[in-house]
Amino acid sequence: MSDQSPASTLLDLLVVPETNLILVASVIEPLRVANRVSGLELYRWRIFSPDGQPIETKSQIPIPVEGAFRPDADSAPLFVLSSHNWRRYATSGLKMQIARAARHRTMMAGIESGSWLLADTALLDNFSATTHWEDYEEFAAAYPQIRAVRERFVIDGKRITTGGSLPTLDLMLELIRRRHGYSLALEVSRQFIYEQGGVSGEATAMPSTGSIRLADPRVSQAMRVMEEYIEQPLPLVRLARRVGVSERRLQSLFTAAIGVPPHVHYLALRLNAARRKVIETRLAFADVAAATGFNSASAFARSYRAHFRESPSETRRRLKFSGAGTGSG
Template identity: 70%
Template sequence: MLVPQDETQHIDLLVLPETNLILVASVIEPLRAANRIAGKVLYDWQIFSPDGNAIETKSGIPIPVSGPFRPQNETSPLFVLSSYNWRAYATTQLKMLLSRTARHRELMAGIEAGSWFLAETSLLDNFSATNHWEDFEDFTAAYPQVTMVRERFVIDGKRITTGGSLPTLDLMLELIRRQHSYSLALEVSRLFIYEQERTRGDLLQVPTIGNMRISDNRVGAAVKLMEETVEAPLTLTRLARRLGVSARHLQTLFQETMGVAPHVHYLALRLNAARRKVIESRADFADIAAATGFNSSSAFSRSYRAHYRESPSETRRRLKLKS
């Protein structure tokens, strides 16, 4: 899950009783959204419980499962999800199963209190990890062999840990970005953020940064300007001038805050807006190119293919065949 991949990524989820419903959704919903936006199955998953019974979440809404957690030699990533009263479910048998399956898994993730299960099974020894802020000190004292980091989520080699539901959503966006593209992660993030209506209706069609949080006000202002100028993109110099900083300084701020250069984010905004028009409208590609800031249909098609690994016409043809 940490490197680009074209094939469908399968994930196993072990969900413990008394897990928050929102924690499960924080893992699954971004994957579902990625499949919907891509128009194909990028991810699929199975949910297991320790005994094969439906999971009783803290909200009282049960989650059906595929069966009991009885791993063999599966290599797919395993996410262990837990919220409350984890000790009651950390049985000798479950810890033995986790230890055994870790020999084969390409990746194991402790989601919120799921990190306690990995630590109890010595699967976080000599790894960096995080935990929910309420439990951070207790976890640090209990497992001195684990290097604790005060981050929302931590990816360290074959181990992942998160500090709660929203950090888990951030994690899933990061995994989608690494495996597919920044633009797909950006578009998925857009589905999980509410924004008040703006003054221009057409801006509602442009993806925003969503859960990719912007900590610098100047970068936030740059992102808003990008959203407002999709049809006629500004140069980096003009963008920086509007914000009262140098182009080089804006580039540095953007890289530090967003993890990408300004032009990467700008292009992702434009291509995501274009892709929605390709999928949701019958507009000519020349009109879509003009509406999203491309000089010509050929330039748009080249950029679209490089990003989505298919041409605009292939996208329409593929989705038409599925309907």
């Protein structure tokens, strides 16, 4: 297992004073949950402030930091977080440090008003970018060299920008999906009982995975049916019939809504349920297989290994030795 484990990803966070506490949590908490549900240290993070002092958030809850931000030759992705009064803290010294850091960083992210700091440092020139909707018109007018777009978040090569706290959560789920796959991103989003903004509660029955827009109620209905039939999965033709569309139409609806066909989402639900049982219970693997819709323990083991890069027994053994476990939240 050790030689197959994915390398841990380190992220640096430069948090500017007066940043909202929820904005910082929107970056960190999905990473923490990804570590917990996977049983692996997939992500690590370091938090810095401009002067090395704890960050005074608008909630009056200080955030401890590693120290003062320094533009060293570190290549870790750098997230610049800011909410209120960003200009007050955009000193020439800080902007120079951010610009110098960008020479080495594999990626630079402007989180909410952090996009203004990157823009003011010319790091978004000729990139597509977004910012908080309240400031969008001013942002677009101030930086005509930037392709401003009205999106919750934008990933354009080595530049990332977001439009607020919940869009940042969307972003982190998408980054987890790109690096570790749909199953993990889905499970992380479900831990938050998260429904993406901009969609009515009736239209959205399942949490999103960062890029999901469940505007079509037929996709939501199909997802609800999948949840109900984990132990005895329905064939896609029967699932489509329950929703009132053809199997081909269901395929296209899912691909348009979440970027994967229905069988991929269905399998992710079942395997995530299986992993929870592997980690949180002492059920025999044959019973876990039966409870999550696999015809045999061997078929379950093959699918489990293909998705999680270890066998169910290796998962239990690894977590037993590490003392790790999972609870809710």
